[in-house]
Structure formats: structure tokens, C-alpha cells
Amino acid sequence: MTVRPTHTLCPHAPVPALPSQGLIGVIAPAGPAALDTDKAIAWMRERGYSLRVYPGVYERDGYLAGSDEVRLNDLHAAFADSEVDAIICLRGGYGTPRLLDRIDFDLLRCNAKPFIGYSDITALHLAISRYAGFVTFHGPMLNADLLNEKQKPTESSFFNMLRGQVKAGSVLTHPVAYPLTTIEPGIAHGRLSGGNLSMIAATMGTPYQMDAEGVILFIEDINEPLYRIDRLLTHLRLAGTLHKLRGVLVGDIAGVEAPALERLLKQTFAPLRIPVLSGWRSGHCNPNLTLPMGALVRLDAGSKELVLEQDVVIKS
Incomplete structure (x- = not known):
């Protein structure tokens, strides 16, 4: 069995857990999508959470969810908002890398909180890792996953991770129906x-x-x-x-x-x-x-x- 060397790595900082009855901010750093706001609010309310939807979610600029300025402002505003406990992206698509050289990483670092998304949002995961140094979450997005009624492990993995029910030493759960x-x-x-x-x-x-x-x-x-x-x-x-x-x-x-x-x-x-x-x-x-x-x-x-x-x- 090969065991790779284990010289010290500086761990990324943990972020505050998503509290019960917390407020989740919704932003669209990449592509546009029609959000059924009433459905989204009801879905989160059933699970004990409320939503704050930022302006760019409702905008469309071709293949982008609003202009670069709008999408960047939403990102900064969601992190700066002390009432927002976590930030989830609407969808992927294209456009996130256009923001990278304009992000205030000091603002993000000083207001670290759970940030969730995947696909095009990978650009933000990589940039935050390099320049802000806190843990982010490659996970479901609001439209494509949570509101699309994906299988139950999608939701349970999401909430268990963000609430702090998965701790150091835990083996991450993987559905037995999908062999590795x-x-x-x-x-x-x-x-x-x-x-x-x-x-x-x-x-x-x-x-x-x-x-x-x-x-x-x-x-x-x-x-x-x-x-x-x-x-x-x-x-x-x-x-x-x-x-x-x-x-x-x-x-x-x-x-x-x-x-x-x-x-x-x-x-x-x-x-x-x-x-x-x-x-x-x-x-x-x-x-x-x-x-x-x-x-x-x-x-x-x-x-x-x-x-x-x-x-x-x-x-x-």
C-alpha cells in the first residue's frame, strides 16, 4: 500500500456553521436562470431557513446573469451582509472568471461564511482558496439541484456539512447504490x-x-x-x-x-x-x-x- 508523504499543510480556516433558522443569500455569479422565488422561499422555509435574493438573480445580460458589475456587487454584498449566514449560487454556466481580478478578497476573508456552488463556480473556489484561505463547499445550487428535487442524499449531505454534523474524523457518506x-x-x-x-x-x-x-x-x-x-x-x-x-x-x-x-x-x-x-x-x-x-x-x-x-x- 502506498502512503503519500504527510509534511505539514496549513489547513484552510473553517467557517461559521449554518445556524438553525438562518438566512441564506442567493447570488448568480455566472449564467442566468428563471427563479421561482415563491417556490424557493417555501422550500427553504420548510427546512427552517429564509432567503435573501440579490438583484443579479433577476437580471439577464445575454449568457450572463447581469453585468459584471452587478454580479460582482452581489458577491461582495452577500459576504459583507452580517445577517446572511451562508451564500448559495443560483446556477453555473459561464461568467464567473470575469470577476476574479476585481474581487475584494480581504472583504471575503473578514466575512468568511459557507459559500456553495459547482461547475463554473469552481473559479471562485480556487480563487478563495488561494487568496482568502477559508473552506468553501462544492455542492448543490439552488435551481439545478435543490429546487429540482434531486435525490435525498443531495439535501442531507448539504445540510449535514453546513450545520457541522460532519466533524473531523468522519468518513464522508457515499450512497451504496453508486459503487466507487x-x-x-x-x-x-x-x-x-x-x-x-x-x-x-x-x-x-x-x-x-x-x-x-x-x-x-x-x-x-x-x-x-x-x-x-x-x-x-x-x-x-x-x-x-x-x-x-x-x-x-x-x-x-x-x-x-x-x-x-x-x-x-x-x-x-x-x-x-x-x-x-x-x-x-x-x-x-x-x-x-x-x-x-x-x-x-x-x-x-x-x-x-x-x-x-x-x-x-x-x-x-
């Missing part, structure tokens, strides 16, 4: 980072690229054929990113057949002699499980386990 596949066995300790593979590659060479040193890389994607997944992974290899990793957790790669994907993963990662576990239900899939980005974790690919090694939220 060991691509390369072994155990690795590191900081969980990544998200949408296309977005990880798109930020390479920018100040917002993933800091891969000592990382357990998580990847997922959709609407990318196998040859393009190959291209994206090759891009990361040639950029020197893959050689810095301690392990890899592969989420849902929607539209690619499992045997072909497993063959590509083995070709890519076997030479690196790091553990690789595939099939984790997180991303553009149902259910869509919440993962704490920036948190210290232990990946045991042989035993098909992901273990949280730090508290990711703190209760007041």
Missing part, C-alpha cells in the same frame, strides 16, 4: 481542491490557478467527450500540476462511459504512483454530494473512503 472504483490503491493525506476540470484547466497560467502542492485533486465535468477529458488532463500534466498531487478523487464525468474513463485515468495517473478513486457522486449528477474544498482529508482509494481530517464549520 479504485483506479490506483493507496492512502494519501492532503488538502481537497479542484472542481470542474474544464475550469481548472482554464485558470492555468493565471494568478487564480489551483495551488496543487500537496493536494487531493477532485475533478468532475459534463458535455466533454473522452478525447477532451484526455486533452484537459494532459494540459494539467504538461503544466506540472499532476506531479504535485498526493491523490485524486474523480467525481461524475457525465456522458463518458465508465470503462473508457477508467482506462484513461489509469493511463494518466498510474505513472505518478498516487491513489485514485473514481465514481464519487458530486458534480452534474443526481445525487450531488457536498465536498469541503480546501479542507484536509484522507483518501483511502483501496478501502474506497474519504475521511475529513479537520472541522470545516464551527458552531458559535
